[in-house]
Amino acid sequence: MNSHLRNRFDLTGKTAVVTGAGRGLGQAIAIGLAEAGANLVLVTNRTSAAETKSSVENLGRKARIVQTDVADRSKLPTIIDAAVETFGGIDILVNNAGIIRRTPAIEHAYSDWQEVLDVNLNSVFVLCQLAGELMLEQGSGKIINIASMLSFQGGINVPGYTASKHAVAGLTKALANEWASKGVQVNAIAPGYMATDNTEALRNDPVRSRQILDRIPAGRWGDNQDLIGPAIFLASSASDYMNGHVLCVDGGWMNR
Template sequence: MKPHQRNRFDLQGRTAVVTGAGRGLGQAIAVGLAEAGANLILVTNRSSAEETKAKAEALGAKARIVQTDVADRSKLTDIIDASVETFGGLDILVNNAGIIRRAPAVEHAYSDWQEVLDVNLNSVFVLCQLAGELMIEQGRGKIINIASMLSYQGGINVPGYTASKHAVAGLTKALANEWASKGVQVNAIAPGYMSTDNTEALRNDPVRSRQILERIPAGRWGSDEDLIGPAIFLASSASDYMNGHVLCVDGGWMNR
């Protein structure tokens, strides 16, 4: 790769907010952005992000932890404010925080439905609004929403999660339509079946696990590391002409 091509993926001097950064996919994405040169606001709720912070700082990045519940709309302004106060602005927003509740639709508690939508969708919309206003004013910015295979499919026993992830894909496209001309790229990553806490029940079910693996051409569950490259790409100037795209990182699941 030529030097000028490598620079397209360079995030030196950029600031990124990553929600759900304490573990799993969020931690991997945050550390990957740090490796590419970005400084970080690490948003976490129940889990500590100290390990993520230490990994990022070991790579030479600066990082600040903001511990808050993204389901609480009144706290979301604090996240953007922390980025401006600490690093002087915001260049990249990764809406990764997400939860899942499993139950047949007729037994799915409304409280579970509402909690999933508050975390997976409503927080995404509000953070996009807040970051988008700042990014439009500065004439540039990157927003990456984490979608899902269930942005395309219905799933089983996860009506709230499915509804939220369909909506995230639609919101990504709607915001891209409004903001692309203002220098703000809004895209999404749809991870396939990844080895995370959210899929533990599936991986522990021998029948469902076998059915899932049989459909993945790559022949394996995805790992945290599989999202790092796509996240750096969508956060960098290499993706300046990508708008409203939902990028499947799924080992080929959607091909079958």
């Protein structure tokens, strides 16, 4: 790869905030951004994101952990404040944190509905606002929202999750319409069926698991590593003319 092309994907000196960075997709994305040169603010509601932080620092980058529940709107400004205090600003925001509740719609508790929306949608909107204000002031920035195959489809027994992920796709497009001309790119990644905690119930169901695999042309569940390349692309200058796009990383699921 020649140096000019390499520079298009280089994130050296950039500051990235990744929510849900303690494990799974968020952990992989955070480490991938560090591999491309970025320093990280690692947001987690778990007791520790020490493993992610160690991996980032072993790559020669800097990392700060912010332990908070993104469902608590009052705590969200502390995430952006941490980026400014530690690294002087924010260049990349990855809204990855998400939860799912599986029950038939007729039995779906309102508390589950509200909790899913608070984590999967409301936190995304508020963090986009907070980070977007700084990015608009500096005339540059990259926001990557994690959508889903259920940004396009209805799913089964997951009404709250489906509603939240449809909304994430719509919000991504709405913000892109306002901010693209001001140097801020807002895009989304829609992972396919990934081998994560959220899909454990599906993978353990032999009938449903086979139904899913039979529809994926790649013939396998996705892996955390499958999102690293797309995330680096959308976080880098290589994607400067992409705005409001929902990028499916799904092994071909949407083709069928």
